[in-house]
Amino acid sequence: MAKTPISPDKDALKRVGDAVRKRLDANPKAEAIDTGGKAEMYAVSHFLSGAECQKLLGMVDVIAQPSELFDQDYSTGFRTSFSGNLNPHDPFIAELSKRMDDLVGLKAETGEAIQGQRYHVGQQFKPHNDFFYPDQEYWKIERKRGGQRSWTAMTFLNPVQKGGATHFVNLDLKIFPQPGVLLLWNNANRDGTLNEDMMHAGTPVEAGVKYVLTKWYRTRKLNHKAAAKFDRARRR
Secondary structure (H helix, E strand, O other): OOOOOOOOOHHHHHHHHHHHHHHHHOOOOEEEOOOOOOOOEEEEOOOOOHHHHHHHHHHHHHHOEEOOOOOOOHHHOOEOOEEEEOOOOOHHHHHHHHHHHHHHOOOHHHEOOOEEEEEOEOOOEEEEOOOOOOOOOOHHHHHHHOOOEEEEEEEEOOOOOEEOOEEEOOOOEEEOOOOOOEEEEEOEOOOOOEOHHHOEEEOOEEEOOEEEEEEEEEOOOOOHHHHHHHHHHHHO
């Protein structure tokens, strides 16, 4: 595997990582997951109630469209889920987003919109990292848009009959959906370098349907003008 380029946001990633780690370690509801020292990951049980999960299932169904990637479209089969951003101005979503922000202790302005994802039988997301590779063309936009992705917050909305695990391939760790559980991980190492060991996959659903929500945090305030420019360019 090629060496991961050092992110221009290394210092910021270290600073954000230190702050979130300190906050989560002090929270008795946040359970550190053993990764053999390779990564930082936490789980918060009952982050969402059963009623909240049920409400969110319907909201995801409304906005779900074939998922996209920076350099691949749906037809490649790399990411075959349906997904979409939930309306950040909806009072329920705004309150949920604030709960996530308060949990990790990061400013709302650094968080992306919460994305809902739905996987039917056979659908998957092959191994990938959430951080941006600085040697790729898209980094020129993402650096202006808000910088590197620091932490990921992902919550499961429903049980899956079979399959559909989140598989951290370099950690030999599979996490199966448990409704209401929030999973948090640092996309960088403690020194601020990008952590390749956080590569993960959404394994194929074998029976049932899988619903999750994901929110990514950046190292800086999101620049919505840069984001809009990027989105317009992608649609051309």
